[in-house]
Amino acid sequence: MESPFDNIVNCCGCGACASACTHKAISLIANAQGFVYPVIDKDKCIDCGLCRKVCGYGKTELLHREKQTCYGGIDCSIEKSQSSSGGIANVISQWIIKNGGVVYGCALENSEELLVPRHIRVQEEKDLRKLQGSKYVQSDIGETYIQAKKDLKNGLLVLFTGTPCQIAGLYSYLRHSYDNLFTIDVICHGVPSKQLFQDSVKKFEKENRGKVKSLLFRDKSNFPALNQKIIYNQKIIYNQKIIYNQKINVRYYTDSTYYTCFLRGDIYRDCCYSCPYAKQQRVGDISLGDFWGIEKTNPEEIRQNGGPIDPKQGVSCVLVNSDQGELLLEKVKNNLYLFNSDIESISLNNHQLNHPSNKPSCRGHILQQYEKHGYDGFLYAVHNAYKWPDRIAKTKRFIKRLLCIK
Ligand SMILES: Cc1cc2nc3c(=O)[nH]c(=O)nc-3n(C[C@H](O)[C@H](O)[C@H](O)COP(=O)(O)OP(=O)(O)OC[C@H]3O[C@@H](n4cnc5c(N)ncnc54)[C@H](O)[C@@H]3O)c2cc1C
Ligand code: SF4
Ligand code: SF4
Ligand code: SF4
CATH class of the missing domain: 3.30.70.20 (Alpha-Beta Plaits)
Incomplete structure (x- = not known):
């Protein structure tokens, strides 16, 4: 490369x-x-x-090649957790802090009237909630690699969480291995730019005539209210909670063009479409993602079949890629419910473990229009790109419903 x-x-x-x-x-x-x-x-x-x-981008020597063990699992107190998936990252982070360490990860901070996705250093348990929840936008690393190096040299336990390319960046910046360093990468299919995300928030503010204080990409608390008959699949869990000064608004992902384009893969950074980390060999000590398809691969684990897991609350896949990862999981496993799995079952429904996201043909045009005409140009280009596919999909759904009723 x-x-x-x-x-x-x-x-x-x-x-x-x-x-x-x-x-x-x-x-x-x-x-x-x-x-x-x-x-x-x-x-x-x-x-x-x-x-x-x-620059470690794409360097294959950073990938772990040891034996990989795979699980599905949840935080035992998942019902109280505001994590996006099974809450495993949060349980591990708690253990690090309880043992005098520091955790680095992505927060969505309110700064100068904007929501800013950036990596922060957390030393107190109460601040870990800032890291919980996936922020579907690129996070600024800022000074956190430099701070993490100082912490490592001072002998603190350090957990660094991020996208695989951010973890690769950390390792290559450090150029030295540390026994007190642990890393978690999230299985990642791509990131849009901070600017586009912030423009989408400004659009909400205009429509709702209120300032957005914070935003959750995956709000589980209002989940059943949207549709009582919902079944678990890759689309239905994505409802956004937008907290304004005066009110809270929960929207399904299709109500946000930014979010819809994120999930369709229309607006990622260029490199994401040839991501060198979109594979089963991983860069982090532990990799976490959503356990898509649990109802097919491990139906016995699901609550409706008598198992302990309610997939609507989130369930994670956990890939343990190194001895450090094994050590870490051993420390926290009493606070987790884990079941054995394997990379074949997990990757079956998680394309990002097999290949990078496909680049849609409309991406270039959509982003060019954004560049030329701002967020309104972006909205117009998306509308035009999907006008016919959306209409066809709607008609198909309508016909299916008609046939079912008959
Ligand atoms: C941009 C992005 C794309 C993703 N794509 C996939 C996918 O294709 N398939 C899949 O299975 N899972 C994907 N995930 C991972 C998934 O959404 C969960 O984050 C993951 O399963 C961890 O869940 P958790 O409940 O254990 O973590 P939580 O307790 O919710 O903690 C979230 C963790 O993710 C980190 N994080 C959150 N946002 C970012 C960000 N923008 N950049 C870097 N780190 C971040 C935080 O530092 C924290 O450690 C993606 C996550 C992100 C951020
Ligand atoms: S590290 Fe800094 S000083 Fe050295 S070549 Fe790069 S930009 Fe120049
Ligand atoms: S930002 Fe990261 S990937 Fe880009 S040149 Fe610098 S080190 Fe390499
Ligand atoms: S898809 Fe790959 S290159 Fe893009 S943010 Fe995720 S890890 Fe980085």
Whole structure:
């Protein structure tokens, strides 16, 4: 793979290069679509080559090749949890903090009237809730690689969570292995830009004439209210809770063009469509994702069949990829309900473990229109791209319903 410095399509924006440059010559600057890329200030750069050296994007030697063990599972108190999936990341994070460590992960923070997805350092248990929940947008790494290195050198237990490319970025920035470092990667099918996400929030604010204070991408609390007869599949769990100053609004994903495009794979960063981490071999000590298809592969685990798991509350797949990962899971397993699984069953319904997301033919046009005409241009382009496919799908659903009634 060509270096991201020679071919920008191979840059995931992790910021390891910027963190490593002691001359502060690299800034991550957003392009017109809001995706950040490293830009070198020639006046500050001394041509030492370190940035190229630390860039770990796509380096296959960072992938674990030890024996992988796989489970499905949930936090034993999942009903109280606001985690997106089975809440495993949160249980592990709690153990790290209880043992004097620090946890790094993505929070959606309210800053200067904007919701900002960024990595933060958490040292107190009460702040772990900021990390819970998937934020379907690219998170800024900021100074967290640098902070994590200091913590590691000071001997603290460090858990770093993020997308696989962010975990690869951390390892290559550190260039040293630490016994006190644990990593979790989330199985990830791609990230849209922060700018597009923030524009979508501004649109909600305009429509609802209120400031958005926070947003949950996967709200489980209002889930049954949407449709009592809902069955578990990959689409129905995505309802957004938007918290305004005066009210709370729960919307199904189809009510948000941003969210619909995220799930369809229309608006990811360029590199996500050739993601080198979309495979069964993983970069993190533990990989977490949704256990899609549990009703087919492990029906006995489901509550309606007498098992302990209510899939509507979320259920995770857990891939343990290294000795560090095994050690970590051993420490927390009394707080989890786990059942044995295997990579074949898990990857059957999780394409991201087999290949990167497909790039839809309309992506280029949609993002170009966003670049030229802002969020309204984006909405118009999406509407046009999906006008006929949506109409056909609606008609098919209608005919199916008619036939069922008969
Ligand atoms: C952009 C994105 C795409 C995903 N795509 C898939 C997929 O294709 N298939 C699948 O099975 N699972 C996917 N997931 C993972 C899934 O949504 C859950 O995050 C995962 O199962 C962990 O659930 P949990 O309940 O254990 O974690 P929680 O307790 O809900 O904690 C969430 C964890 O995810 C991290 N995180 C949240 N948002 C981000 C972000 N934007 N960038 C980096 N880290 C973040 C947090 O730091 C935290 O550790 C995706 C997650 C993200 C963020
Ligand atoms: S280190 Fe990260 S941000 Fe820098 S060039 Fe490589 S992939 Fe891009
Ligand atoms: S070559 Fe050295 S000084 Fe120049 S940007 Fe890269 S790391 Fe910084
Ligand atoms: S799909 Fe791959 S490249 Fe894109 S954010 Fe996820 S891990 Fe990074």
